[in-house]
């Protein structure tokens with residue numbers, strides 16, 4: 354795998370049927386041309402992911418939505434206009450352009466447009482090289498199946514360095530600004546249904562569509578399996594009060610703490626992160642979980658932020674990380 358800062362090099366790799374790990378504003382994705390079954394097969398191999406798990410197609414433009422999605426309802430168009438490019442994925446009925454190898458043979462397809470400037474540059478270079486204005490890039494998060502999503506190139510290398518081919522590319526776009534995967538909204542029924550919380554909140558979806566948004570954790574979304582986003586260390590959730598009551602003097606530097614900056618570190622714990630805001634909590638969460646593994650900690654104690662706004666997505670990922678494997 355070659356590391357580059359050149360979007361054209363990544364686009365050329367994709368055009369030639371290779372993989373490219375790409376920066377987005379949420380997390381790094383492992384990309385392949387969305388209409389290339391052989392390249393997509395390599396994604397599943399590199400990730401060690403079951404082949405029936407559907408991928409997100411990253412579109413080059415809002416105009417290309419109807420090339421991939423069919424019978425797209427007005428409320429989905431409103432969401433696309435309001436939040437694209439941005440951290441929002443829409444699940445819509447698919448056209449023939451979205452093959453079984455992309456959608457896990459479902460009759461729907463997940464689509465989004467990333468706001469990361471390098472990702473956008475790759476999309477437009479790929480459209481130019483292929484002469485296809487609606488060419489999409491299939492990209493799941495660039496981690497091994499069930500692991501924590503990568504938010505920097507170091508993390509991508511840790512996860513996939515050993516599983517990518519010499520012709521594959523890693524496009525260095527720095528650290529991801531949001532740090533948690535996109536919000537997923539299923540738009541295949543008569544109202545929006547949230548499959549995965551993210552930086553776009555349920556309140557924003559309701560405000561934009563003027564409709565009630567239900568929160569369904571569908572089993573078909575791999576990010577919605579109970580145990581997912583897990584480090585090797587055991588993750589335990591607790592309240593600030595519970596943290597203050599316990600004695601950690603015997604923790605022997607094997608127990609980490611993840612809590613907002615206003616919560617002091619009890620003696621005996623290894624402080625992993627002390628975010629000053631809920632945005633910073635989201636941005637540093639996966640980094641902190643990886644650090645726990647790098648330090649070979651036994652346990653991570655996490656005090657979740659309030660379960661509102663972006664805090665809903667953080668609570669969702671923390672409770673999955675805490676779920677027994």
Ligand code: TXA
Pocket residue numbers: 377379380381382383406407408409442444456459461462463492493494495533534535537548573574575576577
């Ligand atoms: O922020 C993100 O969404 C990142 C960046 C790289 O774009 N991507 C990402 O992809 O998180 P992935 O594959 O790790 O998660 C996509 C989720 C999976 O849980 C998958 O099951 C779900 O989207 N999904 C994809 N197509 C679907 C469909 N047709 N219906 C329901 N869920 C779908």
Ligand code: MG
Pocket residue numbers: 493494502576
């Ligand atoms: Mg993932």
